[in-house]
Amino acid sequence: MSEVQGTVxxxxxxxxxxxxxxxxxxxxxxxxxxxxxxxxxxxxxxTIAGQTGDSSLCSACVHExxxxxxxxQILYRNExxxxxxxxxxxxxxxxxxxxxxxxxxxxxxxxxxxxxxTDSEQQDVPxxxxxxxxxxxxxxHPRRGLHHHVPVMFDYFHLSVISVTVHxxxxxxHQPLISFARPGKGSWLGKxxxxxxxxQSSMSLENLVFGAGYCKPTSSEVRRADNDIFIxxxxxKWHKDLCLLLLNAHRGLHMYYTLIxxxxxxxxxxxxxxxxxxxxxxQLCTELQLLSNPEKIAExxxxxxxxxCSHLLALWTQFLExxxxxxxxxxxxxxxxxxxxxxxxxxxxxxxEHQKLAVLTFQxxxxxxxxxxxxxxxxxxxxxxxxxxxxxxxxxxxxWNTLPVIFEDRYMDLPCKDFCYPVPTPLETSTxxxxxxxxxxxxxxxxxxxxxxxxxxxxxxxxxxxxxSAPPATGSYQAEFPQEPDNREHKLVANGTGFHSVTTEGVAxxxxxxxxxxxxxxSCTATCLPFSSVLKETPAMVGFSSKQAPFPITxxxxxxxxxxxxxxxxxxxxxxxxxxxxxxxxxxxxxxxxGFLYSDLSVLASDIPYFPPEEEEENLEDGIHLVVCxxxxxxxxxxxxxxxxxxxxxxxxxxxxxxxxxRNQTDTFADFDTMTDRLLDEIIQHIQLYNLSISRISFxxxxxxxxxxxxxxxxxxFRYYLNKLHTFLSLSGPHLGTLYNNSTLVSTGLWLMxxxxxxxxxxxxxxxxxxxLRKCFLYQLSQKxxxxxxxxxxxxxxxxxxxxxxxxxxxxxxxxxxKDRHTGPVYAEMINNLLQPLIGAKDCTxxxxxxxxxxxxxxxxxxxRAAHIAVxxxxxxxxxxxxxxxxxxxx
Numbered sequence: 007m008s009e010v011q012g013t014v015x016x017x018x019x020x021x022x023x024x025x026x027x028x029x030x031x032x033x034x035x036x037x038x039x040x041x042x043x044x045x046x047x048x049x050x051x052x053t054i055a056g057q058t059g060d061s062s063l064c065s066a067c068v069h070e071x072x073x074x075x076x077x078x079q080i081l082y083r084n085e086x087x088x089x090x091x092x093x094x095x096x097x098x099x100x101x102x103x104x105x106x107x108x109x110x111x112x113x114x115x116x117x118x119x120x121x122x123x124t125d126s127e128q129q130d131v132p133x134x135x136x137x138x139x140x141x142x143x144x145x146x147h148p149r150r151g152l153h154h155h156v157p158v159m160f161d162y163f164h165l166s167v168i169s170v171t172v173h174x175x176x177x178x179x180h181q182p183l184i185s186f187a188r189p190g191k192g193s194w195l196g197k198x199x200x201x202x203x204x205x206q207s208s209m210s211l212e213n214l215v216f217g218a219g220y221c222k223p224t225s226s227e228v229r230r231a232d233n234d235i236f237i238x239x240x241x242x243k244w245h246k247d248l249c250l251l252l253l254n255a256h257r258g259l260h261m262y263y264t265l266i267x268x269x270x271x272x273x274x275x276x277x278x279x280x281x282x283x284x285x286x287x288x289q290l291c292t293e294l295q296l297l298s299n300p301e302k303i304a305e306x307x308x309x310x311x312x313x314x315c316s317h318l319l320a321l322w323t324q325f326l327e328x329x330x331x332x333x334x335x336x337x338x339x340x341x342x343x344x345x346x347x348x349x350x351x352x353x354x355x356x357x358x359e360h361q362k363l364a365v366l367t368f369q370x371x372x373x374x375x376x377x378x379x380x381x382x383x384x385x386x387x388x389x390x391x392x393x394x395x396x397x398x399x400x401x402x403x404x405x406w407n408t409l410p411v412i413f414e415d416r417y418m419d420l421p422c423k424d425f426c427y428p429v430p431t432p433l434e435t436s437t438x439x440x441x442x443x444x445x446x447x448x449x450x451x452x453x454x455x456x457x458x459x460x461x462x463x464x465x466x467x468x469x470x471x472x473x474x475s476a477p478p479a480t481g482s483y484q485a486e487f488p489q490e491p492d493n494r495e496h497k498l499v500a501n502g503t504g505f506h507s508v509t510t511e512g513v514a515x516x517x518x519x520x521x522x523x524x525x526x527x528x529s530c531t532a533t534c535l536p537f538s539s540v541l542k543e544t545p546a547m548v549g550f551s552s553k554q555a556p557f558p559i560t561x562x563x564x565x566x567x568x569x570x571x572x573x574x575x576x577x578x579x580x581x582x583x584x585x586x587x588x589x590x591x592x593x594x595x596x597x598x599x600x601g602f603l604y605s606d607l608s609v610l611a612s613d614i615p616y617f618p619p620e621e622e623e624e625n626l627e628d629g630i631h632l633v634v635c636x637x638x639x640x641x642x643x644x645x646x647x648x649x650x651x652x653x654x655x656x657x658x659x660x661x662x663x664x665x666x667x668x669r670n671q672t673d674t675f676a677d678f679d680t681m682t683d684r685l686l687d688e689i690i691q692h693i694q695l696y697n698l699s700i701s702r703i704s705f706x707x708x709x710x711x712x713x714x715x716x717x718x719x720x721x722x723x724f725r726y727y728l729n730k731l732h733t734f735l736s737l738s739g740p741h742l743g744t745l746y747n748n749s750t751l752v753s754t755g756l757w758l759m760x761x762x763x764x765x766x767x768x769x770x771x772x773x774x775x776x777x778x779l780r781k782c783f784l785y786q787l788s789q790k791x792x793x794x795x796x797x798x799x800x801x802x803x804x805x806x807x808x809x810x811x812x813x814x815x816x817x818x819x820x821x822x823x824x825k826d827r828h829t830g831p832v833y834a835e836m837i838n839n840l841l842q843p844l845i846g847a848k849d850c851t852x853x854x855x856x857x858x859x860x861x862x863x864x865x866x867x868x869x870x871r872a873a874h875i876a877v878x879x880x881x882x883x884x885x886x887x888x889x890x891x892x893x894x895x896x897x
Contacts, residue, residue, distance in 0.1 A: 008103040010248065012110060013178035014146065016040060016095040017055070017326055018073075018117065019171040021336060023087040024157075024617055025080050026651060027165040032125040035134055036075040036168055040095040041116040041141075046109070047100035047186035055092035055330065066091045067131060074131050086617075089168075092330050096177075100186045103244060106179065107251050110148040117142040117397070119168060121160050138164040142397050144172060148251060150258040151175040154397040155339035157616050162879065165651065169617065171339060172397055173329065175322045176255040178315040179248050180308065210304060238303070242295060245307045249290050252314040253283045256321060263325050270334045276324075281317060337619050344615035346395055347403065351886040352610055353392055353590075354383055357414040358601030362845045365417040365852055366838075368819045372415070372600075373812075373856065377805060379597055380411040380858035387589035393582060404882040413601070413856040414891065419848060604890050611893040616655045629701030630661045631732065633896065634689060638709025638738075639675075639767070643668035645878055649706055649737075652884045656893045661701070665692050667711075674710065677766030677775075678783055682717040686724060704733040704896060708878060709810060710767060712739025713784070719792030733798040733895040737877040738807050742814040742836055743771045743784045745829060746822040779832045788836040794843035794850055798895045802877055802887075804857040808870025816854050817841060859883060 018038055028034075042048045052071040067074050073093040080087070101109045118141050122134040138160040146152045152174035159167045260278055267273050290310050297303050329335045356379075383389050389406040400408070594603070604610060633653070637645040643666040650664050669684040670676070693700060705715045715734070718724055769775045770783040779785060793799050803815035813820035817840050823833040844852050859876045866872040876883055 008244070009182055010101045010103045010106050011178070011180055011182040011184070012099045012101050012106060012148075012176065014097045014099070014110065014113075014115075014148075015175060015177050015322065016097070016115070016117075016144075016152075017173040017330060018093050018095065019331055019336075020075055020089045020091045020093075021169040021171065021331075022617065023078065023080075023089060024167040024169070025083060025085040025087075026159070026167060026655075027083055027647065028080055029163065030123065030125070031079075031081050032123055033077050033079050033127050033134075034166075035077045035122040035131070036089070037072055037118075037120040037122060037136070038075070038093060039072040039118045039120075040097065041118055042097060042099070043114050046113060049098045049184060049186060051096045053094050053096075055094055055326075066093070068093075069132050071095075077127065077131075077134075079127070090331050098184060098186075100182060106248065107148055110146070110176065113146065115144040115146055115174075117144055117170075117172065119158055119170065121164055121166070121168075123164075140399050140401060142170070142172075142399050143394070144174065145394055145396050145398075146174050148176040149254040151255070151262065152396055153262055153339065154395075155336060155343050156397050156399070157340075157343075158399060159402055159881075162648065162881075165647075167617070169336075169340070171336060173326065175259050175318070175325075176251070177319045177322055179252055180311045180315065210300065237300070241303055241307065242291065245294055245310065246287065246291055249310060249314060250283070250287055252311070252318055253281060253286055256281050256314070256318045257283055259318070259321055259325060263321070266329070266335060266338065270332075270338055272334045273332065274328055276328075278324075279317070279321070281314075333619065340615045340618075343395070343397075344612070348610050348612050348889045349605060350392070350395065350403070351409070352604040352607075352890045354389060354409060354411045355414070355604040355886065355890050356412070356599065356601045357416065357604060357891075359416045359418060359420060361420055362417045362852070365818075365841055365845065368824070370821065373805070375600070376413045376856050376858070379413075379599065382597060383411055383593070384860075386593050388586070388593040391582075391586045391589050393586055402881055402885075404886075408860045408882060410860060410876075410880070410883045410886060411858040412887065415601075415854045415856075417844075417852040417854075610889070611891050612656050612889040614656075614658060616658070618658055628661075629699040630663045631702040631704065631896070632663050632665060632693070632698065632700050633704045633706060634665045634667060634685075634715075636667045636685060636705065636707045636711030636715055637671065637674075638707075638711045641674065641708065641711070642671040645708060646706060648879065648881065648884055652881075652888045653893065653896055656888050657896060660896070662896070663696075663698065665689065670714070675765035675767055678713060678717055678770055678787075681714050681767065682721065685714050686718050686721055689718070690723065700727070700730055702732040703727055703730045704735070706735040706737070707739055708737045709739060709874065710771070712736045712741065713771075713787070716741070716792055717787060719795070720787070720790040728795045731795040731797070733800065734793065734796045735800045735802070735892075735895065736815070737802050738804070738810045738815050738874055739801070740771055740810045740814045741801075741817050741840065742811070742833065743773055744811060744814065745773055745833065746813070746820050746826075747811050748808065748822075773829075779829060780835075785832060785836055788839035791843060793840065794847035796850060798851050798853065799844060800853045800855065800892075800895055802855040802857060804859060804873045804876070806859055806861065806867070806870060806873035809874040816856075818854075855887070857883065857887075 020036055020038070023034070023036070040050060040052070042050065050071050052068050052073055054066050054068060054073060065076050075089055075091055078087045078089070097115075099110075099113070118139065120136045121138040123137045124134045140158050140160060142156060142158065144152060152172060155169065155171045157167050157169045159165070260280060263278060267275055294303065294306055294310070297306055384406070392406055394405070395403055590603075590605075633650075635643075635646040635650060637643065646666065650666065654660075654662065654664075665688070667685055667688055669688045670681045674681070692698070707713075707715045719728070719731075766775070773779055773782045773784065776782045801816050803810075803812050805812050807815070811820070813823075817837060819834065819837060823830045826833070841852075844850050857873075857877070859873050859880065860882075861867040861872045861876070864872065
């Protein structure tokens with residue numbers, strides 16, 4: 007079969023280099039290269055746009071079809087270097103004439119970006135060492151081309167960003183005219199050699215349509231006549247297919263050009279030449295079919311292709327002259343990429359809102375359902391069919407195989423007047439649990455109250471392992487919560503049938519088996535938007551920005567990831583989008599998911615892209631927002647570096663000042679009182695040293711650092727700042743210690759480390775600092791005030807983390823504590839002590855996050871360390887968490 011030479015051109019722009027937090031001062035350079043699969047014979051030519059004459063170290067240069075930016079010097083953190091360099095990569099590909107469009111769509115073009123560094127300016131460009139590299143997958147389609155902007159972030163040790171814009175278009179299709187290096191045996195193109203394309207002037211119709219190896223049959227005139235008809239029919243089809251693809255490519259570029267002229271008034275408003283696909287194709291095909299001479303047909307096919315290519319190339323050249331390095335085009339593409347990326351991160355991020363009292367329930371069933379959903383979602387069609395970004399770097403954008411699954415439970419003062427959620431009458435409440443109406447005084451309530459009284463008297467809990475007498479009722483139960491604030495004190499009561507919330511009057515709010523408690527929590531959530539209603543504005547959740555645009559960037563009623571056209575030529579994209587959204591809805595129904603997905607909301611946490619062209623000037627008259635970051639055991643001040651980075655990138659222009667605590671990094675094995683004094687001194691000295699006017703104070707802690715933070719809140723010297731507390735973000739914090747750690751290996755390791763280091767902190771975390779559990783440090787800390795002063799208390803935990811018990815990080819009961827007659831009551835009291843003030847605080851919202859990381863099979867994963875530190879070093883988790891929801895807690 008014949009071969010077609012297709013030409014695709016990529017225009018790549020390097021805009022700005024942002025030094026987020028590079029470790030070394032010196033001279034840096036970006037190398038850009040385009041990678042094409044070796045299975046496709048191709049020739050690549052790289053040029054620098056607008057460059058004439060010899061290049062120097064002060065300008066970009068080309069070496070072996072890689073483009074090197076000019077060398078630039080970096081001296082300071084947050085330094086920004088404007089490059090504004092544009093380059094072109096022209097690729098000639100040898101394609102199967104029968105499947106040109108498919109071959110181009112599957113070509114798997116990749117843009118490789120390398121960061122080079124040297125401490126000496128005077129070095130030859132090609133020999134400067136490479137220190138980091140990123141690869142962008144370019145999802146090019148010949149009909150729609152590619153137009154995208156990506157801020158490419160290099161790795162943790164070379165924390166910097168190069169902002170890149172890529173435009174691409176098909177510019178030509180015709181018979182092969184140049185030499186191609188062919189692949190080896192086994193490919194559809196035959197043996198490996200270097201061949202020169204046939205002479206266009208002597209190209210016969212047979213060779214044009216079927217290739218140079220075609221032989222005419224010679225047995226009879228009849229067969230020759232049939233063969234001529236066969237050749238003509240194939241020639242017409244071959245001509246029509248190639249012309250149609252060129253016309254569609256022209257229309258795709260024309261439509262995009264028209265779109266950005268409409269969206270960006272600053273662009274020259276030009277009248278573009280338009281080729282009607284249907285009319286032009288019909289005219290070309292009709293004229294060709296009037297010809298009967300094979301040589302004339304071959305000549306006309308070549309002329310038609312050349313004519314269409316000239317129009318396409320002219321439009322492409324005109325587009326580049328206007329759009330290349332245009333600030334408004336860059337800003338438009340930057341915003342589009344950011345919103346598409348945030349929406350992609352919002353998939354597999356579930357949320358549910360509960361009445362505050364539900365925080366006191368033992369939610370074992372909820373946790374089990376999270377684990378089941380997380381397992382199912384990994385291989386579900388919903389997740390695996392998630393559309394890619396037009397230009398993506400899997401290391402920083404992730405895919406279905408690497409993105410974490412997150413569940414969020416928000417406990418807040420929700421209005422009960424909607425509440426679509428009918429309030430059950432006392433009779434309905436009693437019958438839901440069985441025969442309680444007439445027997446409350448001598449059955450369930452008396453039993454619960456007796457347990458509560460025993461706990462108050464510091465006596466052991468009488469455990470009953472028998473199941474609840476009443477079977478779970480069908481349907482959704484809504485507890486009877488009061489309309490006005492309830493000043494009664496609520497306590498946690500543990501017995502074998504579950505973990506219940508009891509008022510001082512002895513009325514049990516819940517008394518079903520723990521596995522069913524998940525169905526009892528009151529869930530008042532925002533409306534779940536089906537994919538056909540994405541544009542509807544969703545009521546903003548508490549603490550969420552209301553200024554965001556109430557629609558996805560696509561401005562389409564269907565699709566969150568790319569523009570979906572109603573044109574018939576884009577039906578393949580629309581079909582892919584529909585497959586994804588239908589799979590998503592099917593998954594939610596089959597899994598009977600109680601909560602909702604952030605991707606169904608029109609408003610997410612991040613609406614401003616990284617490094618926006620214009621940042622709002624900081625007005626420090628109202629004071630700054632101080633964010634104190636505290637590391638964990640055996641950590642240092644750099645542990646929360648990425649956490650700080652993604653908050654700063656996500657809130658440009660924000661009045662944020664970060665204190666990365668370092669006073670305890672030389673000795674985290676001291677007792678908590680000593681480390682508390684150090685941190686408190688560090689905070690007060692930081693404020694005084696820089697003469698800061700503080701409007702808000704937030705804390706972010708990792709592991710053991712969270713306990714130090716809570717201890718600081720109780721000190722008299724910090725009392726002045728209590729009314730300025732805003733957000734407490736706890737990442738894997740052992741708030742209830744490590745009593746019920748389910749990893750023997752980790753428990754043994756901590757015990758051994760405590761012995762070797764003579765660690766006071768580890769002794770206190772394991773409740774071995776006093777024989778009387780109620781005199782242990784953590785229990786006494788739970789009795790002191792602190793958390794209720796925050797607007798947001800955000801607890802992030804993972805079942806994969808075996809260093810800190812999951813329930814300890816979430817401040818909730820666990821099965822082992824329920825069965826423990828000696829320590830269980832103390833554990834329940836600690837939980838009550840911590841949660842009671844939060845329930846009573848009107849303006850405080852408690853949020854729990856349950857994270858399932860995609861971790862490799864390593865020893866660190868096995869012992870639970872990988873998940874414990876993933877909240878610090880996983881870019882995919884941190885960006886997903888902050889861009890979708892977390893940034894709201896620091897606005």
